[in-house]
Each structure stands twice: as C-alpha cells, then as structure tokens.
Amino acid sequence: MLKNRSLIDPNDFTREEFREIFDLGHQIIADPAKYSKSCEGKILATLFYEPSTRTRLSFETAMLRLGGQVIGFSEAASSSTAKGESIADTLRTVECYADIAAMRHPKEGAPRLASHYIHMPLINAGDGGHQHPTQTLTDILTIERLRGSVENKTYGFCGDLKFGRTVHSLVKFLSNYEGVRFIFISPEELRVPEYIREEVVRKKGIPFQEVDQMEPYMGELDFLYMTRVQRERFFNEEDYIRLKDRFILDKAKMAYARPDTYILHPLPRVNEISTEVDDDPRAQYFQQAKNGMYVRMALILKLLGIY
C-alpha cells in the first residue's frame, strides 16, 4: 500500500511496490487521457531550494496533466528560507496547504529530515549529491520500454559518480535485481562513494569494475548512463575544470558500442555527450525525460491513493 507514503530513497519501497508504479506508468503512456481528471481538487507543492528545469517542470506538468494544481517555489531566495526559516517549519506550513510535496535541496538528507516532521507524502526530488529516486523511476521506465526488464544486463555509469545522485539512486535500485553487472567509468577522484560501493554493491555480491577508460568497455554494455560533472558540487573550481572534460561521448566512441546499447543521461547535458550523438537511435535521453513525466504521474496517483 503506497497511500500516504514518502519516497526519499530507492530502498523505501519494495520491488512489488515499485512494480505497481511502473505498471501504472506504462498504462498512463498507453492512455493518458484516462487520467486527466484523476487529481481534481488535489494540490502538489514543489519546494525547490536548488535550481531545476526538468524535474520541477516534470512534477508540475505531471500534476497538471492529472487535473490537479501546483504551488511552490523554485529557489530558496524566494521562500522564507531567506529569512532563516528551518526546513521543518517550512514543510509543516506547506502541509497546511498541499496534499503532497516534492522537495529538492542542496543539502544531503534534507528530505529525510523533512519527512520526520510532516504527515503528507513527500517525494525527494534530489538532495545534493546524494539521491534522486524519481530520476531512477524515469530511468527504469525507460529501460523497461527499451529492453523489457532491468534484469540480466550490464550497466555502464560514466562521469561524476561521486556526486552524481542519479547514479547513486539507480545503482541502489538495480542492486535489488538478478543478473545485473556494473562498470563504473570515471576519474579516480569521482568514483562512487564508499557507502554505494561497499554497502550496496559489494554487500549484495554484484559483479562490478571501476575503470578510467570508456572505449574498451563499450562493447560489453546494455546501457551506458552518462552524467555531467557538476560544477555546483565542487568546493574547488580548479578540480572542476581539471575533471569536467575527462569523458566525452562522441560518434567515434559510439562506434565501439553494440547496436543494442542504449545511451541514457539524466540531463542537463553540458558537453559530456556531443550533439552529433543526438540523432543516433541509441541515444534515448530525450525520450527518457518524457517518460519522467509519466512515471511521476503514476507516483503521485499511488502516493495519494487514487490508483
């Protein structure tokens, strides 16, 4: 039963509960009009303490397409945070107005903290370099639509794996499925955090490699998940400049990939995927963004207990 639950971390729901969300997501894609009035009278609050295009618009569009309404703010400066209000107080106030909330915050663990102070469902829309579970829902729905299921596949993750919250959430999620294998491609400084490598991947006995080259491994991958090196996560600009262009996926590197290797990216992209790759049918990142809206529609419906 997902009604009134919060999604803060990919381990908050069971496989069966996620299955309910994905099944509903596929049904919405097949017949979106059927759900266009499902959330009439309901309000979603989008509390974005950090800039976002896709995630915020995707949540807001999802609610509007369900017939609901949206309130919120898109930067901390335009909320009472600028006056020094605590996260707990802001959330307790918002709970007076909204039925469900999606929250993004630059500090890791902020949505978990907030969830301790409210009773309405709360969705983590990204917390610092930590987790981004609804991007994972987006990724999984996309993987299922392209290849049927997530099991028995090799996933390559490339770029900033240290601060890449989408990677952390997706790895955590995929680690619950059989036959998965990971290849982590990154500079040494941007490898996956210890809690992911040791407590998730190694503890579950999942085969993985940590490498610093892309080409030799392209042919092994079912999916290549590219990520941006995020300027906003670095305390030191020099480190960012040194690492930002380390891996760029272009046509030449795509030649090493199999015909059925799909390229995913949570977006926004800067230059880690050359625009010349966009027309390649294996590049699925814009379709991925569209799927994000549908799966967020499914999540909202489930957490509100409407479906």
Added chain:
Amino acid sequence: MLEITSIEKGIVIDHITAGYGIQVFNYLNLDKADYNVALICNAYSQKMGKKDIIKINNVIDINYDFLGLIDPNATVNIIEEGKTIKKVKLEVPERVENIIRCKNPRCVTSVEHYFPHVFHLVDKEKRSYRCEYCDDIVIPYPVK
C-alpha cells in the same frame, strides 16, 4: 608502582582499549566531578597488553550505548561496600543518537541544528556507522 585504592560505592569501567579512556572520561564529564575519580591509562593487562581504567567513587548515570560504541569489550562493574554487585555486558549499539556528529559538510546536519544526529550500525566488526541523513560512513572509534 602507582597505587589507586579500591572504591566503596561507585563504578569501575575496566578493560577500556588503551587510548580511549580519556574520551570516556570527558564524555562522562568526570573532569567536573566533585567526588573521587581516577583515570588510569596504559595499565598492564594480561589479556590486552595494556588498557585504560576509570574508577568513579559515586553512582552516576552511564550511557551504555556510548561505552559500547567506544569499546564493547570494556566492562562496567557496579561496586557497593567494596564489592562488585553487578557486571554490565556492553554491546555494539545498532543505533546511536547524539553521540557521533556527521562531519560531511554537504549533510543537512551541517546547517539545521534542531534534531538529533542519528547513526546506524553498518559493520559490527569494523564498528562503522552510517549517517541517517546523508549515508556518509564513519568509524568513530576504530578497533585497535
């Protein structure tokens, strides 16, 4: 040889890993005690080689989670009329609250200060803990 007399009524924390005695001493605020307290560092131990011991000539509240976190092999002896009337067995705590503080500058605990710092046990052997909020893993008191 240094001699510390036995106590009549109070607590003896024995078999503390050498080097951690001072941390237990400070955590229990024993520097502010107005009763007799002894901190013995690097005492000879047949089993451990060397150990720290704290003798407290008073009955005080002890946070056993904290002691278990520092050293689950330490022993707490409750003394009355010069005799041990109870030995408390310590365990590595599964969850600790407001004992360890998260040092990750990106963690929400670095900017919001009205809620407890909570850590969950990850590995009993290594005595590693995970921050409830940011998942950062720490080993606050490494096994020596």
